[in-house]
Amino acid sequence: MTIAPTVPPGQSERTDGARSGRLGALLRLRELPVTLALIALVVITTIANPLFLSPQGMKDLLLNATIVMILAVGQALVIITRNVDLSVGSILGLVAFGTGTLFANVPGIPIVVVFVVGMLLGAFLGAINGILVTVAKVPALVITLGTLYIYRGINNSWAGGTQYFAGDRPEAFGSLSVDTVFGFPLITLIAVVVIAIVAIYLNGVRAGRDLYAIGSDPDAALLFGIPVSRRVLLAFLFNGVLAGLAGVLYASRFNSVGATTGTGLELSVVAAAVVGGVAISGGSGSVVGAAIGALLLTTITSALTAVRVDKFWQQAIVGMLILSAVIIDRIASVRTARKLRISEARDV
């Protein structure tokens, strides 16, 4: 009997915690540390530099975070099933370049069509990952490391030295990431809607909740009659769709898209999810947490610049944050496991 493709570390003893009933309470707990950290960071930075929370400052902050937020949400879906997708940076790059190509070669193409095409391309690339992982029973880490290379290679040979610039795209498309509604950038609102939909799906829909079961214990999920392969495939596909969406938004937000767009993004995305309380060993965490994690990481970058702290510290701080998140997660799961054991004992 095969367990579903797994993130490597042997953490079999760790999967006892998060199961159905107390999930809601547990989730709130998981998002708490990252939210507190974010609030503290914003408050401290604003005291040091009041311009940080000016309307322009807010807008910049949200704009910077939006794309990583979407990617982190997709990544959370995959990580919850005890998998990981390292190819998101390459998927984003391919879709962003595809978006540039579409606008440059099909004059007058409706923006909606571009979004749909981008997300379909993302879905396709994500599905390849999903199929390889579920059908071939190879760990996601290896598969997506492979497709990270392959997708990037395709992007390089497709793009060559070509880059598409903001000038090649219609103004309405670029203004998506400029215009604001009540001070919120349009693309951030898109991201928020997406996050809300995914969050509802994960918590309210049977198929979504299955993902937690799969991540907690793939064998048990299989015995329980959950179509593990199909669900995992779906998680990868959906992650691809979100990476595709992020790719289109990237093209709207940034000046140039080319062969190297999105390189190295995968680690910040995984880091955002982990900082946001998504356990790398699967089965726990939430997409809202992942999104807040992404917001926190981008805010640190901006905050350091705003308070003129030596920017060299930034990456070290990110590293420490990840480690603290992992430790907090550990403490939380130990505590929950103990609590569960006590309450179960009482029930008996």
Added chain:
Amino acid sequence: MSNHTKQSPAPAGPDRITALDTRLISTDKTLASVPKGRTGAARVLLGRDAIMIYALIVFVLYASIAIPRFATPVTVGFLLLDVIPVLLIAMPMTLVIITGEIDLSVASIAGLTSALMGVLWAAGLPIEVVLVVCVVAGVAAGAFNGFLIAVVGLPSLAVTIGTLALYRGLALVVIGDNAIANFPPELTAFFTSKLGGTGIPTMMIPVAVVALFFGVLLHLTPFGRGLYALGFSTEAATFVGIRVARAKFWLYVGTGTVSALAGIFWTLRYSSARSDNATGLELTVIAAVLLGGVSIFGGKGSIPGVIAGVLLIGTINFSLRLERISDVVLIIVTGTLLIASVVTPNVYAAIKAWRQSRRLHNTLPQVPASGATNATASGVPERK
């Protein structure tokens, strides 16, 4: 491939430790794939690492014939100098992955070492002191990983993603955006020097020592055999008498130390100490180790296979350079090789399982149909 992760603990239980030890090795078919000499010649010749060695030989032969100027000592020198950092780090990484863990922070440790080296040297310390401090820093970085993973019990993937950022960040803090280049010329020249007319870099001697050390440790000591058991199941390993936490801790100290050595090599070979040295090397190392036949689930793999894997990627790389084929091809080939080497056997097994269950289904029509789909999906050969 994945079939055995959770199965093997089954025999763990009653017997005495020694008995269990032999049972584990002789009954479990995956453990038996560890080359140990007492299996048949056919098995050794068809082993996963043997395949890599054949592939390497075939490719080297092909390159020597098809690529002008490939078959020269110059190639050997350039090629080996290029693969040394990967080869070095791949050795302890093999052991770590065999125990079912991973270390993503290796390239950052190398970068941190490089940054430290630059700063200490620029501060006027004698080079011997600089080198010692750097190695100690590597040991400390590895020990920190080891502490969090082995003692605190955190998942290694998460911990080392964190230290990947942390150590690279510390490298930036240490040296900032500076580059330090004025290392003693005799030393940098020594690091790129060759052994006589063979073209083999002098540095291959210490590298060979490192490889030999980890090879012997893994294949010829009880500790090494214990690592395989550890890769199958922590509980089984505990029963066999392995101190799991201690073993893992020392493995991470090992990756830290060797990564520091790789960082020193990198700095002196390119005579440039910078914070971004060796960025992204962790993925190359892991790709090479997996290509060399180490299972990401742990419990399988060998040092000879990994060496062949590293050299294969290095040779392909250099051949492409000689032919002036873009690195784009290299990335695609690396990715495809990686996926193909792990996917094909599993797909084959899945198809076989499906066909078998079909056959079973035909002979025993009363077998419930739903079982078949599950079996195909999860490729369960040993159920039968």
Added chain:
Amino acid sequence: MEFIRNHGRKGIAARRLVSVAAVAATVALLATGCASGSSSTSTGTDGAAAGDLSITFIPKQLNNPYTDVVLGGGKKGATEAGFGATQVVGPLEASASSQVSFINAETQAGTKVIVIAANDPDAVGPALTEARAGGAKIVAFDSDTNPKYRDVFISQVVAKDVALIQTKLISDQIGGSGEIAILSATANATNQNGWIKFMEEELASNPAYKDIKLVAKVYGDDDDTKSFQEAQGLLQAHPNLKGIISPTTVGIAATARYLSTSEYKGKVALTGLGLPNEMRPFVKDGTVTAFALWDPAQLGYVAAFAGKALVDGTITGKEGDKFTAGALGEKTVGADGLVVVGPPTTFTKDNIDEYDF
């Protein structure tokens, strides 16, 4: 039990055979790739055998639009100068050590002239020394190596001129007084640092600039996203900022894009070195009034002719040597083997449409 085990073994053997097949297939695939690659380059090699002159360009990184323009000029120059084979190789990412194995391969291929834009002035040193020992001439262009590792360096323009034109442009645009900042490439980029040094000296010494205060230097690492965020950070950290100089094409484009979509558009001046094609929309919408650059194609063009002159022995790289660079006329080697291509051009909305690169 016995049955299971035997069965399992057979399965493993078979699976291994499949592995062999898989690896073999991939290697075969690769082999065909190499074969087709060698056939496509073989025409070039034949030419080299006839003319016996090969030149290889190693840019900082491939797939970069600026690099493409430089290389376009380089290939044109190489053909005109009479090289039989022109190659372009290089890394996909601009890291310090990534160029070394390309240099090694060229050394082995016996290439006569290596034209390189160094990512790190020292990291490429040992490899270039080996190449020279093998008989190759080394021409650095765009970004210099340590002078002891190359024969000549083809510089865009006199470093001081580049610096002065930028300080002049920013002074004109902010009316001669106020806070300014510099958004550069990486902190150890040779050419940017040279210009910044001259800018600082000029700002300190020229009385016309006495009211201009340089408040910050930040680095966008020639990465669009990073430069974008650094630009935001600058404006947040320095609310009184009047102008930004970005002496790198990636930085100025990212900053322009940020300014054009923010409340600072038209209030904060921006100048620096940019590519006309990239900057056109920002010049047209008023974010940027003027910026400068040399013609990158000329850089590659002159580099090719310098390589030819070195091979022919017309020049050796010492001060005062002269050679003819095709349509661009006679060039003179200055101190430290420096060859200057030409004066920078200033682009405004009046002349930008005349340029296409």
